[in-house]
Each structure stands twice: as structure tokens, then as C-alpha cells.
Amino acid sequence: MAQIRPFQKVLVANRGEIAIRIFRACTELHIRTVAIYSEEDQVSLHRFKADEAYLVGEGKGPVESYLDIEGIIEIAKRHNVDAIHPGYGFLSENSEFARRCEEEGIVFIGPNPEHIKMFGDKVEARRLAIEANIPVVPGTETPIEQLQEAIFFANEHGYPIMIKAASGGGGRGMRIARNQAELEESMERARSEALSAFGNSQVYLEKYLENPKHIEVQVLADQYGNAVHLFERDCSVQRRHQKVVEIAPSLSLTENLRNEIYQAALKIMKQANYINAGTVEFLVTPDQKFYFIEVNPRIQVEHTITELITGIDIVQAQIKIAEGYALDNSVMGIPPQNQITKNGYAIQCRVTTEDPENGFMPDTGRIVAYRSASGFGVRLDAGNSFAGAYITPHYDSLLVKVSTYANTFEQAASKMLRTLKEFRIRGVKTNILFLENLVQHPNFLNGHYDTSFIDSHPELFH
Numbered sequence: 094m095a096q097i098r099p100f101q102k103v104l105v106a107n108r109g110e111i112a113i114r115i116f117r118a119c120t121e122l123h124i125r126t127v128a129i130y131s132e133e134d135q136v137s138l139h140r141f142k143a144d145e146a147y148l149v150g151e152g153k154g155p156v157e158s159y160l161d162i163e164g165i166i167e168i169a170k171r172h173n174v175d176a177i178h179p180g181y182g183f184l185s186e187n188s189e190f191a192r193r194c195e196e197e198g199i200v201f202i203g204p205n206p207e208h209i210k211m212f213g214d215k216v217e218a219r220r221l222a223i224e225a226n227i228p229v230v231p232g233t234e235t236p237i238e239q240l241q242e243a244i245f246f247a248n249e250h251g252y253p254i255m256i257k258a259a260s261g262g263g264g265r266g267m268r269i270a271r272n273q274a275e276l277e278e279s280m281e282r283a284r285s286e287a288l289s290a291f292g293n294s295q296v297y298l299e300k301y302l303e304n305p306k307h308i309e310v311q312v313l314a315d316q317y318g319n320a321v322h323l324f325e326r327d328c329s330v331q332r333r334h335q336k337v338v339e340i341a342p343s344l345s346l347t348e349n350l351r352n353e354i355y356q357a358a359l360k361i362m363k364q365a366n367y368i369n370a371g372t373v374e375f376l377v378t379p380d381q382k383f384y385f386i387e388v389n390p391r392i393q394v395e396h397t398i399t400e401l402i403t404g405i406d407i408v409q410a411q412i413k414i415a416e417g418y419a420l421d422n423s424v425m426g427i428p429p430q431n432q433i434t435k436n437g438y439a440i441q442c443r444v445t446t447e448d449p450e451n452g453f454m455p456d457t458g459r460i461v462a463y464r465s466a467s468g469f470g471v472r473l474d475a476g477n478s479f480a481g482a483y484i485t486p487h488y489d490s491l492l493v494k495v496s497t498y499a500n501t502f503e504q505a506a507s508k509m510l511r512t513l514k515e516f517r518i519r520g521v522k523t524n525i526l527f528l529e530n531l532v533q534h535p536n537f538l539n540g541h542y543d544t545s546f547i548d549s550h551p552e553l554f555h
């Protein structure tokens with residue numbers, strides 16, 4: 094029987110909205126919070142939202158500061174931090190960081206280093222899924238090195254083929270080849286891109302599925318082998334394989350398919366002896382077949398909408414799991430699976446400082462005016478979003494996550510449109526008008542969208 098170790102102080106090894114989101118969860122649990130910030134983030138809001146804040150990675154650079162494993166551990170030890178939450182991005186999927194925390198007696202709020210390592214390698218993850226008898230997209234069982242092997246696979250399975258980096262993430266490290274000439278041209282490029290972007294040149298092949306939906310299942314698992322799912326999110330509205338709008342629950346799954354997908358997600362996480370929050374991602378084809386693609390062993394950007402429909406605070410659950418509580422411990426506040434209910438519909442839009450009319454180029458500069466929205470059923474998760482804030486080119490362009498919640502999908506969508514229209518942001522360009530077009534598009538409203546939706550509707554950009 095493992096020990097419960099209540100946390101007094103938690104450090105968040107991250108910045109922006111997710112750092113603030115985690116501080117809020119900690120404060121409600123009466124846990125003291127510690128922020129770290131880079132030199133470039135001296136006046137960033139997350140710094141001021143924590144009880145304590147320390148400069149990290151001096152002279153190292155804006156991104157590198159948040160990747161400074163030893164610097165972060167040193168701050169944590171000096172200030173008696175019990176646990177570190179990595180958020181998403183940065184060190185969240187770095188098994189070495191999780192291992193170093195463990196070594197120093199600091200709890201890493203997330204899965205074990207082995208899980209991070211395994212799921213960081215998509216080929217390994219596919220292997221695990223196959224072992225668990227979960228359907229995977231037809232693909233190669235090992236990384237591919239020779240062009241000949243790739244051509245052999247393509248001839249067997251037919252084009253189009255997707256070349257994917259084994260360590261890829263964030264929608265990067267993927268290329269589509271529609272014929273042999275494209276495959277020949279893309280293989281070497283994909284390998285060298287994978288090496289420079291992810292430090293690992295391994296690529297593998299998958300059959301490219303046309304017009305799938307991206308459906309993912311939120312799972313919570315404790316260290317005693319118990320796991321529950323918190324239903325699904327539909328993240329099919331994507332640009333360049335990156336999520337833009339997410340919906341919970343999905344509008345288009347039959348009850349049977351939905352349950353099969355939940356069971357598949359739980360099975361793979363149980364097979365891995367997974368601990369903490371994680372997401373199992375699938376593609377669902379128009380003929381209602383589902384295929385595993387990957388596991389994200391961390392909190393995700395879109396966790397908010399699952400919280401809205403289930404009433405479960407996923408970040409607080411992560412903390413309590415890391416403290417050693419079992420899922421069925423009353424302190425967790427999580428009912429048994431058959432009593433976890435979903436109510437209504439939630440939608441999240443990622444408002445970014447990008448210009449849709451100019452290829453979604455990130456914009457920078459001072460926000461001179463900022464009026465945000467509020468009201469019944471509206472949730473905002475934001476970082477540096479206020480008049481006077483400076484949007485630098487150093488970090489990702491997420492400005493504010495806007496989530497709406499209502500009894501029906503139509504109501505949630507019209508609430509989203511109303512909410513987006515309420516925003517007034519001057520000084521930097523945003524994608525708000527694009528999002529407004531999107532959430533009132535007939536195909537969005539009737540659920541007839543898949544991962545090609547944005548690309549096939551250029552009218553959304555104006």
C-alpha cells in the first residue's frame with residue numbers, strides 16, 4: 094500500500110495560461126504555488142499569479158529557460174517544493190525530467206518516466222495497442238530506413254501514405270505522399286526534418302485515412318491499477334494537423350462505437366499500467382471504423398471541455414493521484430465509472446495572435462485594448478491577455494482559450510458566437526473573426542466536419 098504524501102508546495106514548470114490554470118487548482122487545494130519565469134517573461138502574468146516566483150535559465154534563451162532541467166530542480170529543492178507539474182509542451186513529455194524529479198525526491202505530477210518514454214515513441218505506442226488488440230491505422234511495425242521498404246509498404250497498402258516522425262508531436266513531423274514520386278521525394282526530407290525538430294530521425298508509415306474525425310478519450314488512472322474514462326472530445330476541426338476547435342461530447346458517434354472506443358482507451362492504458370491523466374487518440378473513418386493513433390501522457394490544452402461536461406477538475410485529480418490517492422478515495426471526488434455522468438455540450442476555441450488573412454502568421458506587439466467576454470456558461474483560460482501586455486515572438490501564439498457550455502450543442506455554439514463577438518482586442522491581430530465564421534458554418538453546426546474541414550472551406554478565412 095503506497096503512502097499518501099500531501100503536497101505543501103507545487104512548482105509549475107511552465108508559463109502562460111496552463112501555469113495559471115494549475116496554480117488555481119493548487120490554491121483551491123490549499124497548496125502553495127511556485128512559478129518559474131524566463132528573462133523574457135519578467136512581466137508575464139503567470140509570474141504574479143503564484144505565491145512565489147523565481148527566474149530560471151538566466152542567459153539561456155526564452156524557450157531554453159523552461160527546458161533547463163537542472164535549473165528547475167535546483168529552484169525546487171532550494172524552496173522545498175514537494176511536486177512539479179509540467180503542464181503541456183516544454184518538459185511535459187521529457188522522461189529525463191520526470192526521472193530527475195524522482196531521483197531528487199520531488200514528485201512529478203504525471204506518469205512514470207517509462208510511460209513518457211514509451212508513448213513519446215509512436216511506433217512503441219502502436220506496438221502496445223496492437224498487443225492490446227486495439228485497431229491501429231495500417232502502418233509499419235518498425236521505423237523505416239530504406240526507401241525500398243517504404244515503396245514496398247505503399248505498393249501493398251496503396252496510396253496515399255503518411256510519413257510520420259516516431260517522436261513527432263504538435264501536428265509536426267507528418268507528410269503525405271500521394272504517389273511513388275512524392276514518397277521518394279518526401280522520405281529523406283521527413284527523416285532530416287524529424288532529426289532537427291525532435292532529435293530523432295526515425296520515421297514510420299501509416300496509411301493516410303481520408304476525411305477522418307479525430308476522437309480522443311480522457312483517462313484518469315491511479316497507481317493501484319484503477320482507471321476511468323471521462324468520455325470523448327472531438328478535435329476534428331484542425332489546421333495543419335493542429336487542433337483549433339474542440340467539442341465534448343462528439344456529435345456523430347453511435348452509442349456502440351462510443352463505448353467500444355472508451356473500452357479500447359481503458360484497455361491500452363491498463364495494459365501500460367499507466368498512472369495519472371492521459372489521453373488516447375483515435376481516428377474514426379466515415380464508415381465508422383476507429384483506429385488508435387497515439388497517447389498523450391500529459392494534461393492537454395482541451396481538457397477544459399471535459400471538465401465542463403463532467404464537473405471533474407482534471408488538474409486537481411492529477412495532483413491527488415500524484416499525492417497517492419486511489420480514484421475511489423473520497424478525497425478524489427470522483428465517482429465510480431458507472432456514476433460519472435456527462436451533461437450538455439462544451440466547445441473550446443483557441444484564440445491566437447495569428448492573422449488568418451496572412452497564412453496565420455503569428456503577430457506580435459503590445460495589446461492596446463482588451464475587452465474580454467463573460468456570462469453564463471463561458472469559461473476563459475488566459476495568460477498574457479490584458480491591455481498593456483506585450484505579445485513576444487518567443488512563445489506559442491495561444492492568447493486565450495474560450496470555452497462555452499450549454500445543454501445542447503446548438504446553444505453552446507450560439508453562446509460561442511456571442512462570446513467571440515464580445516471580444517475587443519486591439520494592437521495585435523487575432524483569429525477571432527475566423528473562429529466566428531467557423532462556429533456559424535452550417536457544416537460545423539450539423540456535425541458534418543472532419544479533419545479536412547478548414548482546408549476545404551477557404552471562405553472561413555475572410
Ligand code: ADP
Nearest residue numbers: 230261262263264265299300301302307334544
Ligand atoms: P501529433 O502527435 O503531432 O498531434 P497525431 O498522430 O496525433 O500527431 O496526429 C495529428 C493529426 O494528424 C490527426 O488528428 C489527424 O488529423 C492527422 N493524422 C495523423 N495520422 C493520420 C493518418 N494516418 N491519416 C490521416 N490523418 C492523420
